[in-house]
Amino acid sequence: MKPTDVPEISGALRAGVRRAEPMVWLSAGAVTLALMLLVGLLFLLASRGFSHFWPQPLILLDNVESKAQLGILLDREPVPYAQDYRLLLHLGGEDFFDSPLVWVEEATLRARSTPQAALAIERRDQGPLFAFAEGVDYGEARLELSDWNVADQVAAIRKVRGTAGRVYLRLASGRPVTLPASDLIEVSSPNAMSGMARIRHAFSALGRFVREAPRRGNVQGGVFPAIVGTVLLVLLMTAIVAPLGVLAAVYLQEYAQRGPLTRMVRIGVNNLAGVPSIVYGVFGLGFFVYGLGGSLDQLFFSDSLPAPTLGAPGLLWAALTMALLTLPVVIVSTEEGLARVPRNLREGSLALGATRAEALFRVVLPAASQAVLTGLILAVARATGEVAPLILVGVAKYAPGLPVSSEFPFLHLDQQFMHLGFYIYDLGFQSPSIETAEGLVFATALLLVLIVLLLNLAAVMLRSRLRNAFGTQELR
Amino acid sequence: MKTHSIDVHALKRAPARAGDDDVCLRVEELSLHYLRSQNVALENVSLEIPRRRVTAFIGPSGCGKSSLLRCFNRMNDLIEGSVISGRVSLEGEDIYDRGVDVAALRRRVGMVFQSPNPFPKSIYENVAFGLRIQGVNKKRVLDEEIEKALRNAALWDEVKDRLDGSALTLSGGQQQRLVIARAIAVQPEVLLLDEPASALDPISTLRIEELIYELKTRYTIVIVTHNMQQAARVSDMTAFMNLGRLVEYGETDTLFTNPREPQTEDYITGRYG
Amino acid sequence: MQGDQHSQYRQHISGQFNAELDAMKNHLLEMGGLVEQQLSRAITSILQRDSGEAEAVIAADREINTMELQIDEECLRILARRQPAASDLRLVLAVAKSTTDLERIGDEASKVARQAIHLSELPPSASGVNEIRQLGSHVGAMLRDTLDSFARLDVGRAIDVVLDDNRVDEEYDAAMASLETYMRQDPAHIRSVLFEMWALRGLERIGDHATNIAEHVVYLVEGVDVRHMRMDELRALKASVSVRPGL
Numbered sequence: 001m002k003p004t005d006v007p008e009i010s011g012a013l014r015a016g017v018r019r020a021e022p023m024v025w026l027s028a029g030a031v032t033l034a035l036m037l038l039v040g041l042l043f044l045l046a047s048r049g050f051s052h053f054w055p056q057p058l059i060l061l062d063n064v065e066s067k068a069q070l071g072i073l074l075d076r077e078p079v080p081y082a083q084d085y086r087l088l089l090h091l092g093g094e095d096f097f098d099s100p101l102v103w104v105e106e107a108t109l110r111a112r113s114t115p116q117a118a119l120a121i122e123r124r125d126q127g128p129l130f131a132f133a134e135g136v137d138y139g140e141a142r143l144e145l146s147d148w149n150v151a152d153q154v155a156a157i158r159k160v161r162g163t164a165g166r167v168y169l170r171l172a173s174g175r176p177v178t179l180p181a182s183d184l185i186e187v188s189s190p191n192a193m194s195g196m197a198r199i200r201h202a203f204s205a206l207g208r209f210v211r212e213a214p215r216r217g218n219v220q221g222g223v224f225p226a227i228v229g230t231v232l233l234v235l236l237m238t239a240i241v242a243p244l245g246v247l248a249a250v251y252l253q254e255y256a257q258r259g260p261l262t263r264m265v266r267i268g269v270n271n272l273a274g275v276p277s278i279v280y281g282v283f284g285l286g287f288f289v290y291g292l293g294g295s296l297d298q299l300f301f302s303d304s305l306p307a308p309t310l311g312a313p314g315l316l317w318a319a320l321t322m323a324l325l326t327l328p329v330v331i332v333s334t335e336e337g338l339a340r341v342p343r344n345l346r347e348g349s350l351a352l353g354a355t356r357a358e359a360l361f362r363v364v365l366p367a368a369s370q371a372v373l374t375g376l377i378l379a380v381a382r383a384t385g386e387v388a389p390l391i392l393v394g395v396a397k398y399a400p401g402l403p404v405s406s407e408f409p410f411l412h413l414d415q416q417f418m419h420l421g422f423y424i425y426d427l428g429f430q431s432p433s434i435e436t437a438e439g440l441v442f443a444t445a446l447l448l449v450l451i452v453l454l455l456n457l458a459a460v461m462l463r464s465r466l467r468n469a470f471g472t473q474e475l476r
Numbered sequence: 477m478k479t480h481s482i483d484v485h486a487l488k489r490a491p492a493r494a495g496d497d498d499v500c501l502r503v504e505e506l507s508l509h510y511l512r513s514q515n516v517a518l519e520n521v522s523l524e525i526p527r528r529r530v531t532a533f534i535g536p537s538g539c540g541k542s543s544l545l546r547c548f549n550r551m552n553d554l555i556e557g558s559v560i561s562g563r564v565s566l567e568g569e570d571i572y573d574r575g576v577d578v579a580a581l582r583r584r585v586g587m588v589f590q591s592p593n594p595f596p597k598s599i600y601e602n603v604a605f606g607l608r609i610q611g612v613n614k615k616r617v618l619d620e621e622i623e624k625a626l627r628n629a630a631l632w633d634e635v636k637d638r639l640d641g642s643a644l645t646l647s648g649g650q651q652q653r654l655v656i657a658r659a660i661a662v663q664p665e666v667l668l669l670d671e672p673a674s675a676l677d678p679i680s681t682l683r684i685e686e687l688i689y690e691l692k693t694r695y696t697i698v699i700v701t702h703n704m705q706q707a708a709r710v711s712d713m714t715a716f717m718n719l720g721r722l723v724e725y726g727e728t729d730t731l732f733t734n735p736r737e738p739q740t741e742d743y744i745t746g747r748y749g
Numbered sequence: 750m751q752g753d754q755h756s757q758y759r760q761h762i763s764g765q766f767n768a769e770l771d772a773m774k775n776h777l778l779e780m781g782g783l784v785e786q787q788l789s790r791a792i793t794s795i796l797q798r799d800s801g802e803a804e805a806v807i808a809a810d811r812e813i814n815t816m817e818l819q820i821d822e823e824c825l826r827i828l829a830r831r832q833p834a835a836s837d838l839r840l841v842l843a844v845a846k847s848t849t850d851l852e853r854i855g856d857e858a859s860k861v862a863r864q865a866i867h868l869s870e871l872p873p874s875a876s877g878v879n880e881i882r883q884l885g886s887h888v889g890a891m892l893r894d895t896l897d898s899f900a901r902l903d904v905g906r907a908i909d910v911v912l913d914d915n916r917v918d919e920e921y922d923a924a925m926a927s928l929e930t931y932m933r934q935d936p937a938h939i940r941s942v943l944f945e946m947w948a949l950r951g952l953e954r955i956g957d958h959a960t961n962i963a964e965h966v967v968y969l970v971e972g973v974d975v976r977h978m979r980m981d982e983l984r985a986l987k988a989s990v991s992v993r994p995g996l
Binding site: 345351363 | 549551554556579580581582583586587589590591593594595596597605606608609610655658659662
């Protein structure tokens with residue numbers, strides 16, 4: 001075929017492509033931007049969070065002005081109004097120093113090294129300690145460790161855990177420190193560790209972070225109660241909002257007379273989704289905690305008044321408040337799902353002699369179940385990340401006791417609980433030493449994101465299971 | 477007159493009124509209005525539908541044939557603001573009487589809709605639906621009834637190996653037969669078919685028609701169809717409706733060769749009307 | 750016989766269908782005209798013992814046969830493709846049946862013409878001329894009326910034709926009786942009379958076929974099968990038709 005055969009057509013086609021291009025680029029660009037932001041966020045959280053568990057090298061600084069200092073390098077910045085740089089060093093052992101954080105000007109430095117023998121010690125009640133091993137006592141006699149190599153030192157010190165012995169240490173300044181074995185949680189030699197050992201250490205730290213309760217005003221230890229609290233709150237909230245939202249949507253869509261009143265209710269519900277969450281918190285505190293809880297106290301627990309039993313912030317009230325907060329999402333999504341169920345399915349079941357309720361619960365709702373689940377997914381996503389209302393209605397800064405136990409009634413709805421979101425807020429903005437808690441904040445944030453992801457994934461899988469059960473074909 | 481002589485007009489008129497024993501559904505001066513629209517959906521319709529025969533309703537779109545069909549199982553009740561007057565009786569009972577259990581009525585008068593509407597469930601559960609809501613839950617009974625219904629709907633051989641598969645994976649024609657099986661599983665007396673083959677290809681359509689032919693030995697069948705040839709093929713009686721009125725009702729053989737009313741003539745021969 | 754013969758009903762939505770039905774009917778009427786012409790020429794040939802004219806009539810029968818095949822095919826096509834109903838269906842059936850009758854009339858006309866050839870070879874005699882002329886014109890009128898009624902869908906006229914057939918039969922009987930008398934009176938011309946009797950027989954058959962067509966017309970318009978109906982019933986039908994307005 002000669003190329004001149006189709007000049008007009010190809011010209012027209014090209015013109016079409018040219019016209020379509022800006023729109024394609026624009027939309028693709030938007031998607032790329034959103035993806036990049038998401039990946040960036042996850043990467044930031046992951047890197048900063050994980051680095052919290054990664055063994056940081058211990059730096060020994062020999063200073064003109066003061067004694068030698070051993071610690072983790074947190075920052076390096078120019079000194080204001082000077083031609084010099086200064087280092088921010090985290091010394092640990094706040095019980096031995098005025099401040100665990102010190103600035104050291106580089107000009108005053110005499111020597112800087114990373115001694116192999118430096119140990120990082122994690123203690124139960126105090127912050128970390130960076131020191132050198134002197135000796136260990138398993139309860140009988142002091143065993144000198146100064147001449148041992150660092151790996152043996154670490155092994156020997158680890159053995160003391162669980163005994164009635166003690167560990168003898170020396171700070172970089174030369175000051176001796178005696179540490180009771182009961183106070184020792186973990187010891188490591190970050191400067192002497194091999195790559196594999198570092199990784200092992202990081203993962204064990206991560207495991208403890210997830211498994212253990214927080215210590216020392218939350219800046220130490222794990223977030224297990226917060227994980228349990230968050231998940232429990234979301235599950236409880238889902239258990240409340242699912243039936244409530246579905247029933248409300250069913251009423252609005254199926255039974256309510258179509259008229260101005262219904263329309264107003266629907267508009268109201270839609271607008272509820274836009275109310276700031278703190279307003280829900282205030283409402284929850286006023287209505288649930290003081291109103292409902294207070295009156296229940298007067299009715300059933302009048303003996304223990306004025307000490308509140310139910311009339312105080314707790315898991316139940318928090319779950320109810322969150323349910324209220326996410327209700328509009330569930331209602332709107334369910335209503336849409338119900339409206340999308342083809343009329344002929346409804347009529348088909350009615351024509352077989354089903355009552356309206358039977359048609360609704362056996363055919364229409366199952367057919368709309370995917371939309372219901374979508375609503376629940378959105379609700380869960382929102383509830384997991386919401387902090388503001390929880391501060392008012394039930395979350396606690398520190399509540400290591402879980403709201404679940406093996407004792408009756410197993411689920412303690414009246415208890416306050418910890419929450420990852422609030423934990424982040426508290427740690428990041430309320431804690432005394434933000435610099436040392438930073439890694440913890442990122443790690444917790446990553447964990448929260450992962451939990452949201454996990455909950456969503458579970459719901460999505462459930463939804464696709466439902467879709468398979470109801471056939472591959474899309475509903476017409 | 478002598479018995480021999482032929483009354484010429486009798487030849488052209490509807491057949492003599494069926495005896496009461498043969499009437500399944502009797503419609504007397506039925507009118508249907510919708511409050512929302514000024515139009516009258518049905519106006520003063522009277523006819524008798526014979527038992528165990530196929531009666532077809534034909535007519536242009538919006539003529540009220542579907543509305544009339546939906547009066548027989550009170551599906552019009554679902555439409556807000558529908559006002560009905562007159563009588564419809566099933567085997568002598570007024571179905572619009574106060575105190576009639578509509579769900580029970582609909583179990584006696586099954587219905588199949590225009591587009592196949594299997595529930596998004598398994599084939600088995602689709603057919604079981606009507607039985608389950610009647611409280612039949614014994615597996616053995618259900619199995620038996622479901623096989624019977626599927627056999628009667630000429631679908632058993634095609635689906636017996638995948639009863640637990642989704643009904644939505646069936647072809648359109650199979651879906652429609654499944655819906656018929658679902659309807660006859662509850663053993664109705666009357667089967668209402670609202671354009672059952674309009675969404676199907678010609679072969680599936682013929683299968684459905686063959687099925688109708690077999691089912692009429694057991695059920696009274698009323699079918700609404702746009703397809704005049706289909707009405708001519710499957711029905712014993714045909715009613716032609718236009719603008720909410722019953723224009724002509726008679727034996728299909730007569731109506732399609734020699735209709736009484738010019739309106740009917742125009743419609744079935746495809747003239748402007 | 751052109752124009753809108755189907756004006757009793759409104760037009761079809763499908764103009765093509767309309768055109769097909771009209772064409773089919775026009776072809777039938779055309780064939781009818783041809784047959785009519787054949788008949789009158791056959792009668793002329795026998796009255797004038799004109800063998801040339803007779804040969805022409807016999808030759809023209811081919812054309813009628815061809816037309817019959819052609820119209821039958823049209824009917825078949827419409828049945829297969831349009832699935833006509835009601836009046837359309839009756840029209841197709843009436844046309845299909847009428848072509849057969851017209852073809853038979855054509856055959857009978859040739860038969861009459863063949864007798865003319867035989868007669869032209871015999872010495873002239875005036876034995877059956879009057880009878881043939883009378884029956885011929887009567888049958889010719891019947892055929893014309895039938896075709897007219899077909900063209901105009903005139904049931905009254907068609908019924909008249911059906912009723913008229915009895916008179917044709919009577920005339921035929923009378924003609925046969927008088928020819929019998931001729932034979933007895935003038936044995937020399939027995940051969941001529943025999944040929945004339947054959948011609949009369951043919952004309953009588955033509956009357957029967959014309960009646961058949963008229964019956965198809967009644968069926969077409971009224972949907973009533975009037976074959977084998979008795980006279981009084983036919984008259985009753987005609988009375989009821991003539992008082993009905995609009996048709």
